[in-house]
Amino acid sequence: MSNTLLSIQGLTRRFGGLLAVSDVSATIAKGELVGLIGPNGAGKTTLFNLITGFTPPSDGTVTFDGQDVTGRKPWRIARMGMGRTFQNLRVFPNMTVFDNVSVGAVGAFGQSPWRALFNGGAHSRAVSERSWEALERVGLTAQAGDIAANLSYGKRKYLEIARALATSPRLLILDEPAAGLNDTETAELADFIRRLHAGGVTVLLVEHDMGLVMGSCSRVIVLASGRKIADGTPEAVQRDPAVLEAYLGVEDDAA
Amino acid sequence: MDVNVPDARLMPDTLAPPAAFSGRGRRFAWTLLLLAVAFGAVPAAIVGTGSSYLAQIAITTMIFVILSASLNHVTGTAGLLSIGHAAFYGIGAYAAALLSTRLGLPFIVTLPAAGLIAALFGFLVALPTMRLVSIYFAVATLGIGEMIYVILLNWIDLTRGPMGIRGIPPIGLLGWQADTLLSRYLAVAVIAVACVWVLHRLTHSYYGNALRALREDDQCADSMGINVERLKIESFVVATFFAGVAGALLAHTSAYIAPDNFRFMESILILAMVVVGGLGSLPGAVVGALFMIVLPEALRDIGDYRMIAVGATMFLSILLLPKGMLAEGTALGFVRRSFSRGWATIAGGTPVGWK
Numbered sequence: 001m002s003n004t005l006l007s008i009q010g011l012t013r014r015f016g017g018l019l020a021v022s023d024v025s026a027t028i029a030k031g032e033l034v035g036l037i038g039p040n041g042a043g044k045t046t047l048f049n050l051i052t053g054f055t056p057p058s059d060g061t062v063t064f065d066g067q068d069v070t071g072r073k074p075w076r077i078a079r080m081g082m083g084r085t086f087q088n089l090r091v092f093p094n095m096t097v098f099d100n101v102s103v104g105a106v107g108a109f110g111q112s113p114w115r116a117l118f119n120g121g122a123h124s125r126a127v128s129e130r131s132w133e134a135l136e137r138v139g140l141t142a143q144a145g146d147i148a149a150n151l152s153y154g155k156r157k158y159l160e161i162a163r164a165l166a167t168s169p170r171l172l173i174l175d176e177p178a179a180g181l182n183d184t185e186t187a188e189l190a191d192f193i194r195r196l197h198a199g200g201v202t203v204l205l206v207e208h209d210m211g212l213v214m215g216s217c218s219r220v221i222v223l224a225s226g227r228k229i230a231d232g233t234p235e236a237v238q239r240d241p242a243v244l245e246a247y248l249g250v251e252d253d254a255a
Numbered sequence: 256m257d258v259n260v261p262d263a264r265l266m267p268d269t270l271a272p273p274a275a276f277s278g279r280g281r282r283f284a285w286t287l288l289l290l291a292v293a294f295g296a297v298p299a300a301i302v303g304t305g306s307s308y309l310a311q312i313a314i315t316t317m318i319f320v321i322l323s324a325s326l327n328h329v330t331g332t333a334g335l336l337s338i339g340h341a342a343f344y345g346i347g348a349y350a351a352a353l354l355s356t357r358l359g360l361p362f363i364v365t366l367p368a369a370g371l372i373a374a375l376f377g378f379l380v381a382l383p384t385m386r387l388v389s390i391y392f393a394v395a396t397l398g399i400g401e402m403i404y405v406i407l408l409n410w411i412d413l414t415r416g417p418m419g420i421r422g423i424p425p426i427g428l429l430g431w432q433a434d435t436l437l438s439r440y441l442a443v444a445v446i447a448v449a450c451v452w453v454l455h456r457l458t459h460s461y462y463g464n465a466l467r468a469l470r471e472d473d474q475c476a477d478s479m480g481i482n483v484e485r486l487k488i489e490s491f492v493v494a495t496f497f498a499g500v501a502g503a504l505l506a507h508t509s510a511y512i513a514p515d516n517f518r519f520m521e522s523i524l525i526l527a528m529v530v531v532g533g534l535g536s537l538p539g540a541v542v543g544a545l546f547m548i549v550l551p552e553a554l555r556d557i558g559d560y561r562m563i564a565v566g567a568t569m570f571l572s573i574l575l576l577p578k579g580m581l582a583e584g585t586a587l588g589f590v591r592r593s594f595s596r597g598w599a600t601i602a603g604g605t606p607v608g609w610k
Contacts, residue, residue, distance in 0.1 A: 052478060078480035092471035094535075094583065095464070098607040103468040106461045107480025113489060116462035117453065121610065127461045128598040128608040145605030147584060167480055 004063075005030045005171055005202055006051070006082075011060035013046055020046040022226040023060070028171065028204060033197040035213035035234075036206045038223035039247055044206050045087070047223065048175055052084055053077040065170065078107055083169025085160040087176040087206075093149035097140055097159055098131060100148050104166030105130040134166040138192075154185050158192075171202045178209040190216050214238065222246070285593040293444050301437050310436035312552050314508050317440075317447040318501050319544040323528035324454050325497035327540035331529055331583070332458055333490035334470025336393040339400025340525050343495040345407055345517030347373040347502025352420040352512055353413070362426050366446070366503045373499025374492045376403075381491040385484055400522055407514040419513030426507045443504050450497050451541065457493065458537050459587070459596050460609045466490055467535065531572055533579025536586035543580065 006028040013021040021043045028034050038044050049055040051062055053074040061070045069077050078084075083104070092100050105127040115123050135141045138158040143151060148159060157177060164172055174193070178186045190212050197203050197216075207213045213220055214234040222230040222237055224246035230237045237243055301310045326340045347369035354360045354368055384395045407414050414420070426433040426442045433439040457463060468476040469486055477483045506512050524547065532543025550568065554561035572580065581589075588606065591597030597606030 054474075054478075074474075074477045075480050075482050078478050084478050086475065090472050090475045092468050092475070094471060095467055096584075096587075096607065099464050099467070102461055102464050102608065103476060103481065104479045106465045107476075111462055111465045111481065111486065113457055113462055113493070116460035117456050120460065120462075124461055124598065124609055131608065132599075141601070144601050144607045145603070163479065 003029045005032075005065060006204070007063040008051065009061045009063070011047065011050055011062065012058050013043075013050055013055060014058045019226050021050060021057075024223070024226075024228045025060075026221055026228065026231060028202065030170075030202055031200070032219060033193070033203045033217050034205065035217035035220040036204060036223065037208070037210065037213050037220060040208075041225075042223040042246075043226040044223055045175070046226075048084075048173065048206055052082060052173065075107070078167060079110075081168065081170035082173065083164035083167040083171070084173045085157075085164050085175055085177060087179060089153070089156050089160065091148045091151075091156050091159050091163070093147075095148055096144065097146050097148055097151065098135065098144040100159055101131040101134050101163045101166045102127055104134070104163040108167045130168070131166050134162040137165055137196075138162040153180060157181070157189070161192075161196075165196075165201075169201065171204060172196070173204045173206065175206050176208055177205070178207060178212050186212055282595045290448070293448060294441070297444070298437055298441060301440055307436055310440050312548065313440050314443050314504075316545055316548045317443045318504050318508075319525070319528065319548050320541050321447050321450045321497055321501040321504070322525045323532065323540040323544040324451050324537060325494045325501070326525050327529045327532070327535065327537060328454050328458065328466075328497075329490045329494035330526070331533075331535035331540065332463060332470065333466040333487060335487060335491060336389065337396040337491070337494070338393050338519075338522050338526060339396035339398075339403070340494070340498055341517045341519070341521035342400035342403035343373045343377055343498035344502045344505070344521070344525075345403060345514070346376050347499025348506040348512045348516065349407060349414060349420070349502070350499065351503035351506040352423045355424050355507070356420060356422060361428075362424070362503075362507060363428060365507070366500060369503035369506075370496040370499040373502065374496035377492045377495025377498075378488065380495075381488045385487045385491075397519070400519060404514055404517060404519070407517065414514070417514060419511055420506075421511045423506045423510045423512070425510070426504075439508055443508060446500065446504060450500060451537070454493075454497070455537055455590075455594075459590050459594075464609070470535070527569060531569055531579060533576075533581045533583055533586060535583035536579060536581045538586045538589065539579045539581035539583070546580070 004027050009025050011021055011024045024047060036044060036047070046055065050057050053069065053072050056071050061068055063069065064077065064080060064082060067080070069080065092103065109123060109127055132141070135144055138161055140155065140158055140162060143155065148156065151159060161174070177189055181189060186209060193203060193205065194216055205213060205217060217234060219232065220234050220237045221228060222243050229242045229246055230240045297313050301313065322340065322344060326337065329335050330337050350372040351365040351369040354365045355362070380399050384392055387395055408416055426439060433442045465476065465481050465486060468479070468481060469483055473483045505516065528543035528547045529540050531546060532541070533539030551561055551565050554564050557564065591606035596610050598608030598610055600606050
């Protein structure tokens, strides 16, 4: 299983008496585009935080690229090559678009006050070039000098993705990227994510928007009430009675 | 700022320097201008007038430039609101004063020692408080600041308490002593310029971008691979180091220090300089220090009304320029352009990135 990039085993998180995530196991192989879906309150965000290191698990392990990263600090996990975006847009509002993206590159290349003082030329050039490449990939180079807060909502989404790309992630986790976008914008985003994936990035897409996930992902993991209830191709998952029940509440014959 | 440039062409300086960037004269124009003021115009005025009053104001301004620039580093750039900066200024001053009067150590030793001792205290304060957020961190620094002031005031055996320490030798180097007003000013100016240069290199770099990211959203910076805790401690240590250096300069230029030089009001004054100048803006911090030291002196003629005038000016400047006299965004663009620190210029002439 050397092809496995991310593997979670028996991941559990309790908040007091609430079992937010219960015994979830899954793997993501290099080069996959996997969707993680589930109704509101299914535990998607908690699972996300367990994987990225923001919340320590009550039980279970997270293995990334062959290393046990359970309980590691988020910045360490990020530096190993796990890039993420946030559900509720978290760009650095008072910094320029370019400077926003550069933070991802600085994270990847490391930061040091000594380098800033003496002999940092090569480091700075590497950060600059990496940042520019990331902006090119999302098509925001024309806005590079703008203050991030002045960008439109949709463009800030792409800025977040560019910032995550600047960390050179081997696994890119997108947290509800389609939230707040209209149908046209969502279609554009789906197209963008597919191109990103085709370019060699492994993507985990945590989503609410069924259309986006079903149309783009080769495999879909379904979470409900903190448990994994399905894991398979979009077609198989859509036909799964457990999924229909969890998602729609009732079994209907619309399909 | 909002202009959308359809065709952004990247022009790294190394490949195709735009017209504005070419020519070494242009490149160093601002640097030369600033150096000419600090080492030409001001010394000329001191010599020309022979005024010890003018020299004293110039020295005080330089010391406060260091204080305000260093507080800006931690509070403006990294976003950690410290309202105890004067305490570290005091630690540096007392360290220099005691090391020179009790142990007879020369200035070349007491200056870095003052910075390092203040930075050590800064480190010890930073370790447990870095997890605190916003206002809680501010209250912690307020408490630490008051504690240090009370210790300076009451540890009579070491600090001589409210009587202060007198007879601190002037700045000197290898037998030479800064015993004239001019030489004293020049020595302080050289050190102040060096301090500002270091802060400039730290702030106007990708390291500085990481600091700004902490201020904007530290959790988010964390998930980008930035070691947030370490960076916060570093910024506080750097700021307290320079506060200590400023303290040593005060001790060696005024020959006498007392705990009252380092009270809470002093911390607030430094903070006011940073805010009036522009939080996060290093040029702003320098301008803010100049403004807050020079204005009250310039208004001496109106007697007791001057502090009212200073207060009113501060109030109005914040009301009209809430981001300060030189707002951060403007200042960063200015530094990229005029000090040639930008990495490249995109279409429209906007410099981006750092060298």
